[in-house]
Amino acid sequence: MTESKDNIEPNNKSEVKKDFEPKILGFLCNWCSYAGADLAGVSRLQYPPNIRVIRVMCSGRVDPVFVADALLKGIDGILILGCHLGDCHYGEGNYEAKANYEMLQILLKNIELEKRVELNWVSAAEGTYFSQIVSDFTENIRTMGPSPLSPKNKDFPEKSLISKMEAIKRVVSDGRIRKLVGRERSILNQGNVYEEKVDEDKYANILEEAVQTEYIRNYIYVTLKNNPSSVRDLSRKLKLASSEVLSHILVLRQRGLVNLTTIKDLSPIYIAIE
Ligand code: FES
Numbered sequence: 001m002t003e004s005k006d007n008i009e010p011n012n013k014s015e016v017k018k019d020f021e022p023k024i025l026g027f028l029c030n031w032c033s034y035a036g037a038d039l040a041g042v043s044r045l046q047y048p049p050n051i052r053v054i055r056v057m058c059s060g061r062v063d064p065v066f067v068a069d070a071l072l073k074g075i076d077g078i079l080i081l082g083c084h085l086g087d088c089h090y091g092e093g094n095y096e097a098k099a100n101y102e103m104l105q106i107l108l109k110n111i112e113l114e115k116r117v118e119l120n121w122v123s124a125a126e127g128t129y130f131s132q133i134v135s136d137f138t139e140n141i142r143t144m145g146p147s148p149l150s151p152k153n154k155d156f157p158e159k160s161l162i163s164k165m166e167a168i169k170r171v172v173s174d175g176r177i178r179k180l181v182g183r184e185r186s187i188l189n190q191g192n193v194y195e196e197k198v199d200e201d202k203y204a205n206i207l208e209e210a211v212q213t214e215y216i217r218n219y220i221y222v223t224l225k226n227n228p229s230s231v232r233d234l235s236r237k238l239k240l241a242s243s244e245v246l247s248h249i250l251v252l253r254q255r256g257l258v259n260l261t262t263i264k265d266l267s268p269i270y271i272a273i274e
Contacts, residue, residue: 020152022076022141024051026134027062031089032123033081039127047131048138051079058082059119060093064100067117068169071108072162074150077116077141079134084121092185094121099184103177106211107168111161115140116147163226167218177214180207216240217248221257225272228261 028034034055040047056062059082067078080101082094101119108114118137122130146152148161171177184203191197198206220234231249235242249270252258261271 020142020146022050022138022146023074023150024048024077024079024134024138024141025070025075026051026053026079026081027056027059027066028053028122029059029061029082029088029093030055030057032083032087032121033059033130035124036081036122036126036130039124040131041127043127045127045131047134050138051134058088058090058093059097060088060090060095060100062097062100064104064172065169067104068165068172071113071116071147071149072165072169074147074152076144076147076150077137078118079137080117080119081122081130081133082119084123087123095185096182099181100172103172103181103207103211106208107171107215110212110215111164111168113147113149113165115144159226163222164219166222167215170218170221171211171214174214174218177211180210217251220245220248221252221272224258224270228269228271230264230267230269232267 026037028037034053037053059080062080067080070078080097082097083089085094085098088094097119101117104117105114108117118133120133122133148158149165184207187198188200188203189197216238219238223229223234223237229237231242231245234240234245234249238245249258252272257272257274258270259273260268262269
């Protein structure tokens with residue numbers, strides 16, 4: 001079950017400042033996209049200077065934790081560029097990038113930040129295409145305004161949004177989710193040890209459910225870290241049924257992440273302990 005929309009009100013309604021210059025972070029794979037950017041440079045093609053480039057050996061090297069970290073630090077937009085599918089110099093790195101991106105999109109939709117992260121493919125010969133992508137993305141971000149997590153945003157800091165982003169960072173760091181995402185290609189193409197294959201729709205549903213469940217669970221954890229609460233308080237705050245909150249608390253206790261701290265007004269109060 002996903003969290004109620006009422007409770008995850010995005011905070012990106014601030015007025016767009018006319019002089020707003022977006023901070024864009026670009027992760028470019030060394031072999032194709034970075035060479036494409038180089039070509040744009042030597043061809044003197046124009047594109048906005050807002051992008052700061054980090055060269056990585058492969059788009060598959062862009063850990064979703066890097067993206068979550070950058071968003072938490074208030075970066076307005078993130079562009080991940082790799083070789084076209086089938087052209088990765090390490091085989092299937094860009095398929096890994098695609099799987100990570102799809103997981104991030106599921107999570108970022110919860111806080112309406114998904115349009116601030118884009119994945120695209122640029123070859124070494126596509127200097128013009130590179131400059132077009134950077135120009136279009138920068139304009140889209142400019143239209144959206146500063147990230148709601150940026151100190152430039154007049155409503156900053158919005159505490160619950162920061163907690164939700166921290167929960168997202170915890171989900172993308174989670175070994176179970178990473179294993180599921182990392183095995184996407186083999187689950188779809190080779191199947192399990194009994195050679196039972198899962199079709200794409202079914203895999204997408206499994207991923208969505210697993211990722212959203214972990215998102216809620218981690219949001220409960222982060223909330224308890226900031227403020228020890230009862231199941232009833234959490235249920236009210238997250239607009240979830242008490243039984244659902246309790247089931248997540250039980251899992252978090254089994255993982256050794258949450259403990260009972262005291263009893264208040266006959267209600268157990270839980271606290272995050274890591
Ligand atoms: Fe470019 Fe893998 S080497 S995406």
